[in-house]
Amino acid sequence: MRELPGARRHDQLRARRRPERPRDRAGRQLRAPVHVGRSARLGDLHLPVPALALPVRRVQAAVPAAPLEVTTSRRAPKPQAAPPARAERQLDPFQIVDSSFVAGAGSLASLPPPVSAEVAFAGRSNVGKSSLINTLVERKGLVRTSSNPGSTRQINLYEARARDGAVFQLVDLPGYGFTRRSKSEQAAWASLIEGYLRGRVTLAAVLLLVDARRGLEEDDLELIRFIEASRDVARRPVELLLVATKVDKVQRSSVRRALDQLSAAAPRMAGGGLRRAIGFSSITGEGRRDLWLAIRRVTQLGGAAPSSSGGAAREDDDQRTTDG
Numbered sequence: 001m002r003e004l005p006g007a008r009r010h011d012q013l014r015a016r017r018r019p020e021r022p023r024d025r026a027g028r029q030l031r032a033p034v035h036v037g038r039s040a041r042l043g044d045l046h047l048p049v050p051a052l053a054l055p056v057r058r059v060q061a062a063v064p065a066a067p068l069e070v071t072t073s074r075r076a077p078k079p080q081a082a083p084p085a086r087a088e089r090q091l092d093p094f095q096i097v098d099s100s101f102v103a104g105a106g107s108l109a110s111l112p113p114p115v116s117a118e119v120a121f122a123g124r125s126n127v128g129k130s131s132l133i134n135t136l137v138e139r140k141g142l143v144r145t146s147s148n149p150g151s152t153r154q155i156n157l158y159e160a161r162a163r164d165g166a167v168f169q170l171v172d173l174p175g176y177g178f179t180r181r182s183k184s185e186q187a188a189w190a191s192l193i194e195g196y197l198r199g200r201v202t203l204a205a206v207l208l209l210v211d212a213r214r215g216l217e218e219d220d221l222e223l224i225r226f227i228e229a230s231r232d233v234a235r236r237p238v239e240l241l242l243v244a245t246k247v248d249k250v251q252r253s254s255v256r257r258a259l260d261q262l263s264a265a266a267p268r269m270a271g272g273g274l275r276r277a278i279g280f281s282s283i284t285g286e287g288r289r290d291l292w293l294a295i296r297r298v299t300q301l302g303g304a305a306p307s308s309s310g311g312a313a314r315e316d317d318d319q320r321t322t323d324g
């Protein structure tokens with residue numbers, strides 16, 4: 001029978017496409033290799049077949065990690081930009097970027113050497129001095145606080161560094177007016193506080209904390225008079241700021257009146273009068289920024305000296321800050 005045209009070529013092509021199975025020495029055909037694993041897909045890496053057949057697991061383990069990228073999702077990566085609030089904070093030059101405990105002193109002799117502007121926090125026990133420092137530096141546990149009065153028993157110094165490089169020593173003083181302490185302990189604390197306030201050369205400002213619900217009490221007035229009396233004309237004057245704490249416990253509509261009453265009750269200082277009281281809450285953070293602005297203003301070199309006629313102007317100035 002005549003061969004159809006192209007038949008031979010067709011057979012030759014089939015023979016070429018299907019390679020002959022391997023044979024053993026006796027010429028018997030060996031079984032076709034069994035395919036293990038999934039069939040190949042688009043995007044698979046084609047590795048050269050190793051000369052020695054390795055167990056499947058070891059072959060897979062030997063595949064480098066890079067080919068996995070080939071089959072990963074093609075969705076666009078999520079934008080990495082910080083949320084707006086954080087971005088805004090990063091622009092705030094007053095933001096506290098670092099804070100730490102410096103030292104604790106149970107006596108004047110054990111105070112660390114004075115290095116930079118110090119801001120001391122004074123007030124009755126339990127008024128919220130330690131909590132206020134935590135809020136100022138935005139760290140919950142830097143300073144130990146307690147609902148039991150008398151928790152701070154020595155002078156504790158903390159360092160706070162702002163984004164713009166300004167460094168402050170925040171000084172937590174033991175509270176006064178806590179009658180459940182022994183007379184000798186109260187006397188020891190009083191002389192520690194007085195000695196510090198009178199003799200510390202780097203002391204730039206004292207923040208007198210008063211509970212917004214209670215107003216100024218006799219102990220507080222005594223402290224104001226003490227600072228006034230111990231002013232050293234040869235030294236840079238110590239600024240005094242009034243802070244009304246726990247304003248979250250006062251009705252919103254009454255906060256302004258409480259601040260007015262507090263400011264009016266404070267005795268006028270010879271140097272030009274007290275600034276207007278700043279309302280503050282460690283619970284809500286209210287007043288935090290106002291307080292930093294005031295601290296920075298009074299600790300600025302050259303900007304702290306009170307002028308003899310500047311009292312009213314300074315109060316007006318602070319009124320705007322507090323209300324803002």
Ligand SMILES: Nc1nc2c(ncn2[C@@H]2O[C@H](COP(=O)(O)OP(=O)(O)OP(=O)(O)O)[C@@H](O)[C@H]2O)c(=O)[nH]1
Nearest residue numbers: 126127128129130131146147150151152175281282
């Ligand atoms: N509601 C309210 N409670 C506050 C505020 N600040 C402080 N407290 C609470 O008042 C109590 C006393 O706070 P502290 O910060 O330890 O007071 P302190 O003035 O350091 O007290 P001493 O170390 O004893 O002089 C704690 O139970 C605080 O949680 C505030 O702004 N609002």
Ligand SMILES: [Mg+2]
Nearest residue numbers: 129130151152
């Ligand atoms: Mg305390």
